[in-house]
Amino acid sequence: xxxxxxxxxxxxxxxxxxxxxxxxxxxxxxxxxxxxxxxxxxxxxxxxxxxxxxxxxxxxxxxxxxxxxxxxxxxxxxxxxxxxxxxxxxxxxxxxxxxxxxxxxxxxxxxx
Amino acid sequence: xxxxxxxxxxxxxxxxxxxxxxxxxxxxxxxxxxxxxxxxxxxxxxxxxxxxxxxxxxxxxxxxxxxxxxxxxxxxxxxxxxxxxxxxxxxxxxxxxxxxxxxxxxxxxxxxxxx
Numbered sequence: 001x002x003x004x005x006x007x008x009x010x011x012x013x014x015x016x017x018x019x020x021x022x023x024x025x026x027x028x029x030x031x032x033x034x035x036x037x038x039x040x041x042x043x044x045x046x047x048x049x050x051x052x053x054x055x056x057x058x059x060x061x062x063x064x065x066x067x068x069x070x071x072x073x074x075x076x077x078x079x080x081x082x083x084x085x086x087x088x089x090x091x092x093x094x095x096x097x098x099x100x101x102x103x104x105x106x107x108x109x110x111x112x
Numbered sequence: 113x114x115x116x117x118x119x120x121x122x123x124x125x126x127x128x129x130x131x132x133x134x135x136x137x138x139x140x141x142x143x144x145x146x147x148x149x150x151x152x153x154x155x156x157x158x159x160x161x162x163x164x165x166x167x168x169x170x171x172x173x174x175x176x177x178x179x180x181x182x183x184x185x186x187x188x189x190x191x192x193x194x195x196x197x198x199x200x201x202x203x204x205x206x207x208x209x210x211x212x213x214x215x216x217x218x219x220x221x222x223x224x225x226x227x
Contacts, residue, residue: 033215042202043156045215088155090216099146100216104155 004032004091006103014111019076021106023089030092032072033100034063038085046074079110114139118203118219125226131176131190133222135203138184143205145186146216147178150200162186198226 005024013019023032031050035043047056049065049072056063062075076083086107090100115138125131137143147159158171160178168178175194179187186203200223204216 035216042218042221043216045217048215090156099158099161101158102148102156107153 004029004089004101004103006089006106008106009104010107010109012109012111013079015081016078019079019083019108021074021087021089021108023072023091023103025070025091028069029072030069032065033090034072034074035088035090035102036085037088037105041085043088076108079108081110081112084108084110114205114217116203116205116217116219118222120222121220123222123224125193125224127195127226128192131188131193131197131224133188133201133203133224135186135188135219136184137186137205140184140205140207142183143207145180146204146206147186147188148202148204148218150202150221152199156202160188193226195226198224200224 007022011019031048033048034046036046037043047058047063049056049063052069053067054065060077064073066072072089074087086105088102088105090102092099093101118135144161144163146161148156149159150156159176160168160170162168162180165180165183168180175192176188176190188201190197200221202221203219206214206216
């Protein structure tokens with residue numbers, strides 16, 4: 001399947017600090033999706049980015065899709081303990097719709 | 113509203129025993145259905161996906177199989193479990209609208225431990 005590389009694998013921050021996770025692909029992506037999985041839970045869909053250079057915000061979360069549609073990032077401003085979990089990016093293989101291949105995720109720990 | 117049900121939540125099975133995990137979706141028609149496996153502390157590995165009744169595509173060769181006997185029912189099976197089959201199994205659905213696909217909705221998952 002298509003490789004979507006995600007870094008870092010782990011991130012530990014103090015509450016109030018910012019956090020960023022990055023996804024990179026060697027091929028152009030038709031779209032990229034982001035999910036959050038709380039400890040012990042299941043992944044929950046956050047957002048989908050489709051357009052080159054797209055930027056979307058959800059409260060303290062900012063999602064970006066690169067101009068070349070080969071990379072994406074999720075940035076959290078002023079983290080809170082409720083942000084704890086693993087954040088995954090996911091993308092379909094080539095132009096095939098439906099299937100998604102997930103990055104390995106970034107596990108975020110927030111210290112109070 | 114759309115909901116997805118997955119059971120059981122936890123399962124402990126001996127090596128060599130059979131497996132059957134069921135997933136059902138409500139509130140939508142002709143969904144794409146998926147089975148993923150997540151090893152402890154790892155990412156999600158796509159196992160099977162289905163675009164319709166009786167249509168199953170396998171992503172990874174293994175001793176698991178999947179079936180879709182009804183539009184909104186997806187079953188993951190094994191005739192003989194291996195220790196390496198342990199993991200967190202997640203069912204998900206999505207809908208395609210023309211050329212647009214939308215985010216997956218995951219079930220709550222089954223934690224399988226093979227002993």
